[in-house]
Amino acid sequence: MxxxxxxxxxxxxxxxxxxxxxxxxxxxxxxxxxxGWNPGINYTSWANNQTFYVGDYISFRYKKSEHNVYKxxxxxxxxxxxxxxxxxxxxxxxxxxxxxxxxxxxxxGIGGCSDGMKVSVVVHSxxxxxxxxxxxxxxxxxxxxxxxxxxxxxxxxQLMVAVLWAxxxxxxxxxxxxxxxx
Numbered sequence: 001m002x003x004x005x006x007x008x009x010x011x012x013x014x015x016x017x018x019x020x021x022x023x024x025x026x027x028x029x030x031x032x033x034x035x036g037w038n039p040g041i042n043y044t045s046w047a048n049n050q051t052f053y054v055g056d057y058i059s060f061r062y063k064k065s066e067h068n069v070y071k072x073x074x075x076x077x078x079x080x081x082x083x084x085x086x087x088x089x090x091x092x093x094x095x096x097x098x099x100x101x102x103x104x105x106x107x108x109g110i111g112g113c114s115d116g117m118k119v120s121v122v123v124h125s126x127x128x129x130x131x132x133x134x135x136x137x138x139x140x141x142x143x144x145x146x147x148x149x150x151x152x153x154x155x156x157x158q159l160m161v162a163v164l165w166a167x168x169x170x171x172x173x174x175x176x177x178x179x180x181x182x
Contacts, residue, residue, distance in 0.1 A: 064092030
C-alpha cells in the first residue's frame, strides 16, 4: 500500500508529465521571434518561414502601452483598418489559438500597422492519422512522409494526454476513498 506522501508524489509526476506531453502537441509561434511585435520588422518574411497547423498558437510580445493586436479580414489587413475586427488583444503577451484552417490576418491597431506591424499566416489542417492515410493511398514524397510523421506525433500525444488524465482522475478518486476508509 502506498503512503500518502507516495501518492502525492505520484500525482505530481502524472500531472507534470501530462503538461509536458500536452505542450508538444501544439507549437507556439512567437511573432517576430526575439524581435517581438514592433515597427520596422518584416513579418511577411517571418511568416513565410513558419508552418502553422490547426491547434497551434500565434503569440505577440510587445509593450502593452504602445501596441496591441487586432484580428482583421483581408481588407482590414490591406488598409490597416480595425473596422469590423474579429478580435483584439492588448496584454503585451497575447496567445491566440489558430483553431481552424485558412488565412488569418493580424495588425496593430494603434498606428503601428502603417509601420509594418501586420502579419498574415496560413493555417493548415492536420493530416489524417497515419493508419487512415496509409490505407487510403501510398505516397512516397518527403513532404507526405513529414506530414504523416507530424500527424502521428500529434495524435499519439493527444492519446497519451488522455491516458495520463484518466490515471490522474483515478489517483484522485482513490485518494479520496482511501482517506474516507482510514
